[in-house]
Amino acid sequence: MKRAKMEELYKESLRLLKERGVTPEDIADLVLFLQRPYEPDLTLERCLESIDAVLWKREVAHAILTGIALDQLAEEGKLPQPLLDIVVSDEGLYGIDEILPLSIVNLYGTIGLTSYGFLDKEKVGIIRELDTKTEHNVHTFLDDLVAAIAAAAASRIAHGEWSEPEHEL
């Protein structure tokens, strides 16, 4: 039953990401960008597999669901003021969109933290797209979530799969 609940969260996370314009392939490009300097043979498949494992984590689904809900409520004008203006304008001093995805990055160790900060600042690939196509769209939380998922998936690859004994089976 717990497993079925988790599967629902996983599917809903994937669905929301796609609905907001982010495919697993978009995120895989970021993972390749981060990790290929260290592993020249890294394939897109391996990146996609790692992203999938990240999305199967409950904490990850919780962060995605909460962050995207805040983006959507902001788009629809349903957040109370002055929060609405702060989220819509992605105000520079608003840091909640940056702390929430830490619950994703942290799951794969502290080495993901600098990749997360880097993606967030450099705005590579899909993150730049999300940052620019914001006429009617609010992506205040989404771009940080995507950076966090990519950083987590890259960190997971860096650590190798056998970090827990059962992974070896």
Place this chain on the structure above:
Amino acid sequence: MKRAKMEELYKESLRLLKERGVTPEDIADLVLFLQRPYEPDLTLERCLESIDAVLWKREVAHAILTGIALDQLAEEGKLPQPLLDIVVSDEGLYGIDEILPLSIVNLYGTIGLTSYGFLDKEKVGIIRELDTKTEHNVHTFLDDLVAAIAAAAASRIAHGEWSEPEHEL
């Protein structure tokens, strides 16, 4: 102008806390509880002054505004599913309400972290009240926010006021 904007955020945070049933005096009781073992002469006034300084921080206001908005939207049934059920039931594995107030605790150093965890687990004073009077109310984020403000204010007292040179003037 920046100052006026901050004053607005400060006042709105205070107003929201009161509207949701939390007074500065409630939080001051928690600060006394945390800090008196180390400072037997600690007064309620000193605790209130420290809470006030904490609430004047922009990051603190941002966390309060965001967390309480999520509680209120959950109460009104305005969060999308399955997030709505998760927040309304304060599901045990949902950890976003615990990570968001870290942006408050962290501002006053790592020693506040254990106080925050302690208050959150032991549910002292107003935190217990918030946890029990939940017939129609959703306080999933509020109790963690209050624990964080109290831990931050206690940590600020522990560090003393002169942690920056200008404080001495």
Place this chain on the structure above:
Amino acid sequence: MKRAKMEELYKESLRLLKERGVTPEDIADLVLFLQRPYEPDLTLERCLESIDAVLWKREVAHAILTGIALDQLAEEGKLPQPLLDIVVSDEGLYGIDEILPLSIVNLYGTIGLTSYGFLDKEKVGIIRELDTKTEHNVHTFLDDLVAAIAAAAASRIAHGEWSEPEHEL
């Protein structure tokens, strides 16, 4: 090869913990204390298995090796001043011993954070022992590390084993 390296780190962590007076059974008691209220049937074996999985994580080994090295160097008077006095006295405002084990707690999600804070403050079981038997021993980092391992292992149990798909096999 990577696997062999990790096994070395795992064994060294276990050896160091035992040498400093902490057995897996001591930690399992803390996990039971934290988690049994939610799972009355929880066995000591399950707790030991969870602790073992936590200790197999590279980040965990790194934190244990670093923290215990600092404790030992302090005992032997080999840290430079004024750091030596600060670590030996476990000065109340020194928070590095509290932030370092976050690299352990964070791996299992934010829900472990409050358990970590709670254990650290309440000083249950072996943590209290470490805190008191300090005539010649320095356990400034060790008690926080033990609290973090227990919080992580309890959090891992709370999340269930199948948090990644391969765990189901």
Place this chain on the structure above:
Amino acid sequence: MKRAKMEELYKESLRLLKERGVTPEDIADLVLFLQRPYEPDLTLERCLESIDAVLWKREVAHAILTGIALDQLAEEGKLPQPLLDIVVSDEGLYGIDEILPLSIVNLYGTIGLTSYGFLDKEKVGIIRELDTKTEHNVHTFLDDLVAAIAAAAASRIAHGEWSEPEHEL
């Protein structure tokens, strides 16, 4: 007395940074690099003042003293194995050097986190120098500490000086 103790910590932090090859001016260059895109009129003096305020924080001094001690003990071969090899080689999966300076960054809000990650990854200015001149020197912790101080000082400038009421006086 507390004030005198803090002054000692502040002076020792400055002394250690200089001894290891890092001047406040080196860090100010990083602050300018981070913050000038948002404040074209930002002066080096303002950056130096902000760095000074950061270094007056006790948590910051504690992080600097601990991190540099680990670097120096590694240089002198005084860390136990296998930690010694891990720190000397600044092994890619070792993340303790990245989590320790979070106690600096966090003090000035979450917006500093991405700047920290960015500096750490891009290795700008003095950070690149520290990263390359490592024939006999170990700077595993120092480069992350410097990135954290710069990110904190930039974040402090972004927030403005009057984030607490007493700053206005």
